[in-house]
Amino acid sequence: MENQAAVTPNPTKVATKWALISTLTNIVLTYVFEFMNLDQQSPIKYLSFLPFIIFLFLAQKEFRDTTGGGYMTFGTGFSTGFRYSVFTGLLLGVFIAIYLWILSPEVLEKSLEASRAQMEARGMSDAEIERSMGIANKIGPWAGGFFSALMYTIVGALLSLIGAAIFKKERSPLDTAVDPE
Known part of the structure; x- marks a missing residue:
């Protein structure tokens, strides 16, 4: 029999799979919320974060079980969850930027109108408001994508710590695999 070196499983494959599932789910939810004509400030939109959390834990559990x-060590569990968070954040960041820039620019316009109203309520001058709106029009989609990616990564890192603590199951010295020869 050939003596095979122990192969350390790579959490990237599992994390990528669940990141794609999470991204597709969030894209569908984005359009469902748009078709429901939900207000941009509606707390119902926070429900889209629920699949992210569920899929993060499923990624960690799948890595451990299969x-x-x-x-699974705590470190590997964290690594799996963090990779999932980074991949999901990047994919959703790109989607958000494209969504606001090309697919549904009216969503950005509604957001900018709400911002304009808030600035007027604070007593900002017309020149200040126009300058702010000009900048927001130029960088709005990209800023939305960037901050979405950043938020998913940071929140995902924190949730990965929790999931790693829940799903870790380290080998004891008695659990060593016996080489069948």
Whole structure:
């Protein structure tokens, strides 16, 4: 029999799979909320974060149960969840930028109108408001995408710590695999 070196499972494959599922789910939810004509400030929109959380934990659990052979260290669990968060954040960041810039620019316009009203209520001058609106029109989609990616990564890192603590199952010295020869 050939002596095979122990292969350390890579959490990237599992994280990528769940990041794609999460991104597709969030894209569908984005359009569902748009077709429901929900207000941009509606708390119902926070429901779209629920699949992100569920899929993060499912990624960690899948890694432990399949790729990790039933075992997973805290560090590997965190790594799986963090990779999932980064991939999901990047994919959703790109989607948000394209969504606001090309697919549904009216969503950005509604947001800018609400911002204009807030600035007027604060007593800002017309020149200040126009300058702010000009900048927001230019960088709005990209800023939306960037801050979405950043938010998903940061929140995902925190949730990855929780998931890693929940799903970790380290090998004891008695759990060593016996080489069948």
